[in-house]
Amino acid sequence: MGKIFQEADFTALHENKEWVVKKNRGYYCIRDDGSLIGFKLANTHPMEKPWRMITAHSDSPTLQVKPLPVRTSKTTLQLCVEVYGGPLLSTWFDRDLGIGGRVSVLTEANSISTCIIDFNRSMAIIPSLAIHLDRNANQGQRIEKQKQLYPLFCQCFNKDFSLHEVLLQQIKKEYPGLSVCKIMGFELFCYDTNPPQLVGLNDDYIAAGRLDNLVSCFVGVKALLKEDTADNSLFLCSNHEEIGSASFAGAKGNFLSTVLERLMPNVALKSRLLHDSYLLSLDNAHAAHPNFPEKNDPEHFPLLNKGPVIKYNANQRYATTSKTAALYKILAEELSIPIQEFVMNNDIPCGSTIGPIAATKLGIQTVDVGIPSLGMHSIRETIGSQDPFMLYETIAYFYTRPTLP
DSSP states (O other): OHHHHHHTTOEEEOTTSOOOOOTTOEEEEEETTTEEEEEEOOSSOGGGSOEEEEEEEOOOOEEEEEEEEEEEETTEEEEEEEEESOOOGGGGTTOOEEEEEEEEEEETTSOEEEEEEEOOSOOBBOOOOOGGGOTTTTSOOOOOHHHHOOOEEEEOOOTTOOHHHHHHHHHHHHOTTOOEEEEEEEEEEEEEOSOOEEESTTSOEEEETTHHHHHHHHHHHHHHTOTTOOSEEEEEEESOGGGTSOSSSSTTSSHHHHHHHHHOOOHHHHHHHHHTOEEEEEOOEEOOOTTOGGGBOTTOOOOTTSOOEEEOOTTSSSOOOHHHHHHHHHHHHHTTOOOEEEOBOTTSOOOOOHHHHHHHHHTOEEEEEEOEEESTTSSSEEEESSHHHHHHHHHHHHHHSSSOO
């Protein structure tokens, strides 16, 4: 996302430096490699204009490599992994897994540097136990995370094998100008290497890993790049939503609030402007599954390719109110884009997202919206191929409509 903003002539800002920002220009700031804020100030009198904000999250449920990363079983070297978030674990078996993430290193200059790496190929796999050895495999057995989630990494006859050496070689490949003494730590994650695909007779669907919530990140970035944005416009992509958002880079942290303080140092003025501001919280919604229609509330039945979904919850697990929903409905109606509405089945607990957190911390009116999806938190999720563009059109219009209703 930073590269996309950079190519669009946005200026990079850093939290440990002074900021000089000008109207009619774009800026972006990255915190801890996993969260990003991009913004543009209004062309005229920005300190008198409210904010139009959009949020999404960058992380997805996955398997994270542990600090002591390998174990040996006979001659098989396996990765030791920990479950990150709430993945649908059954979908992680028999998949070609890539490895990528962040590595912290000590350089020859005796300083700490961080490197984002991606082996960019299949590096591991978690084989299922053959049905011949487990005749009850199709009877819905519980997955024992500590026993079963050890991806095969390599056949190793060398007892002195070190993953750190593998990481050093990859860093030399990706950062040839960096002189590294040793690996100090890492946050490495597994992911499905199978590329996204259009699926269906008429390319009806998109199947891909991490659609929750990278599809919202993508349309959010693209919308902010529109040239004719009206009020002050901001996009936040936050890390660690899948594990509760309570982190240095998460939505419960102070990233957004400190950025806004820099842009609006006058506390009273900031309060007035935020009171008149709006936030669209983007996160995927649950489409009605054709094999399990009973899992949805029968009157709230989102379908693929029928438009974005407004999400409601009486207990404020989503931040939508009648007023904020009305705002989004007007935007969609003016563009002739269909909308759908969703509440959870009363017998199933409701998840949450960044919307209620931002609404609480900032005191900003918020609506939760998302693309309907199937297989949420699977290693490979499914959405309608028409829905992302419909969401993009509505949020781009949210940024560019001369005045909000």
